[in-house]
Amino acid sequence: MTPGRTEAEVVLRLDGITKRFGALTANDAVSLTLRRGEVVALLGENGAGKTTLMNILFGHYVADAGEVEVFGQPLPPGNPRAALASGVGMVHQHFTLAGNLTVLDNIRLGTEGLWSRSYGGAREKVERLSRDFGLAVHPDAKVGRLSVGERQRVEILKALYRDARVLILDEPTAVLTPQESEALFATLRKATALGLSVIFISHKLHEVMAIADRCVVLRHGRVVGEVDTHATDKGALAALMVGGELSLPRAEAREPGAVLLRLEGVSTPGRGAAPGLQAVTLELRAGQITGLAGVSGNGQAALAEIVGGLALPASGRILVKDTPVTRWTPGEALARGVARIPEDRHHQGSIADFDLTENAVLEAYRTRFSQRGWMNWRAARGFAEEIISRYDVRCPGPSTRIRLLSGGNMQKLILGRAMAGGPKAVGPTIILANQPVRGLDVGAIAYVQGQLIAARDRGAAVLLISEDLDEIMGLSDVIHVMSEGRLSPAFARGTMAARDLGLWMAGQKFEDAHAA
Template identity: 90%
Template structure:
């Protein structure tokens, strides 16, 4: 931690910022200060107002009331260029880099013509920044060939190249291995020692405790707490965020049942830069959560498509309850009791302009809600109302368009749709990504309950805390290869991180 003292210069001041969207008050008189060399964590559930506040700071939104000062000067509202010129940089969760350009070209892009003033000067500046901040990346490397951690370094270098003195980091470790996260934190500590100031947005409270000097917590658009990190703990921060005590569920150890689904030597073709599956053998057992860890883009999507019936292997076989599956498709998967919580709830799990009733019956309308081509809308609506009640979906009613729901409530509806059919095999692909601590606890408790009823759950997640907390057995994917199964509690996060980075697959003793 940087331990910027109270006497340090205030570099950023948000003063009583308010912003409404119709009846929704996204920010309600929010004030926040940031000092030189300080890291302030901005915490809050989904919909608490963090993103709106940062969009106002960056000029993407106009505040209804209040103002922003950077280094003592008022920032012109609604002007993103003014924020950049004042020394404010942002590193987004989803990187905005051109894969076909080099590191140096990406860094210069948007600030100066690629063939303008001496590229030699630009290269020298990038190399100096790399050295000063410990951001090791080759200026001539093609960005498309870099690891996720290296791409993030390029994003940070891009902000520093534009002379950012205040850095906003939005969920910066969401796609990093534990080792890459440690390297990032080492960089951030160097940066604050050199006088850089940061706002750190994260759902991972143990990281907040490790890197932030101070935490500002938003709930329903208002600041509900501001605490020095050394004077608090994860439990207290979570309680501030949700307005009460909260503990994440942990699955108790249980003896699993029979193998319900088995992939035997399954391979799929590579997709562009993404690897296919390389002779993957995987068993999913009744009453067991099988965790699949790995950095994004290492074959997890291909595996999810095979399990969910969206793709067929080029070699190997799929077995359900000991029988080889033929004619595999999404419909066949559903008919045989295989259900899926898709990775992207917005584009794969729901249709934005359909209401909750229509979304609730998306997958089962033929088998459960229609006869001879006629939909029984009364039964469909009753089904949706049951999900809304049983899964605590906060909404005006079943006729609400799903795009108007928060991420957590959208996920609860999808969860209800999936679990209400009593599936035997459940594919849960990133089921809590982007959700707040309250929604995470709810979704995870439902997956544990499904396991306890005897379902086989395949949990795919990039969050090692989630994998280690919920899984009975853990596999790691790297470059389309599957690690052996590790029983819960036998591997540390660091050991799993080495498998995630692919290092253990090459080791002769990793047979």
């Protein structure tokens, strides 16, 4: 943003927004302005009020107090169509595209009939927007065949096609390679130079520092700081978000122990567009964090299912402590000390309408909390209370429905359940941590990562599957990359730059290695 912009250039103003849900105040007199050609980062812990504020802006919620102005005009409350018509667009973290349709049809979907007479005009407009904003994507390409970065371009083109002049980006780099993130930032710089204004929601503070002009920080529903990016740093922003000093943990190098689990030449069939594993060989060693990087949908889910006992290989074999496994089920994996932190805490890691006690004992109720078919609810409740206390799960108590918890507190309960170990409660020997900090704030991230490092230092083998390269490079002792079901060689800590990892993630290094 160019210094010295005037008040007349304010394109969005939220003034004194307050929203309550019963006794909970989600937004407390929040005020925020956005100027033409500016990128404002909206920061805060999980539960700080960011999502509620954006839902009010888009008309999904009606504020109890305050008002919203777009380009100087009041925005009618509770009217999503009015928000879109006023020039506000949003690109969600999880894309909403039809894979069987072309780029052009996806962009037009919901705005006009697919067979309307304006088809030629629509193509011209999309091609012009692609050129003007540097969003290279072919209008006739099937979306299902596009890379993740290309799909994000389509989402941005959708908003621009509807004449958005204010664009909200929610965790836009969560599933991008470093190269795709750089391309996105180049697009944003070009777009803001042409007058587009952007609200950038992210937990990645180094990206905030790279792209934002100003940062607005929410904590407990209130604005606790508003700073120019050039006048602050990542540490100061993190301190504003959590209310104190915070440093993310980094694992110190150490010698690994014995191989606790080994996959030898494991292959699995693909599922739809998702590739299967292609002759994957992987070792998980005691006292070592093995990082697995890769763009989402390249075989990580299939690998996690194999390690967690949810699937069997079509070929190849699994060995636990050098012993080939003949029977491999979720129960057998748990019995052999495998602990799971699933990728999707809502659908794979918990049951929404169960309370915290029931969710805490989900994986061990038959072996640790029941006898002759009768549940020992006193022991189960005590176990849940121990997790709540030890892992700082902020909730009213063990009878709380888990769906009422924030993402960070839900993840802490799942983490505590996993760290408690198998049937004999001796602690896990192998920890499958699949996207363990996705969508968490900096405070929760630091806590979860610290617990993984502590488990490694106690001798556990940790498989860390993550799309966040900062997390992979900061925590992992060795790093593999997965692309289209193929697994790269292992790279020791500090031996590979993020850019080279990005080339492996994009598949280029696999092709180079094959050609050699």
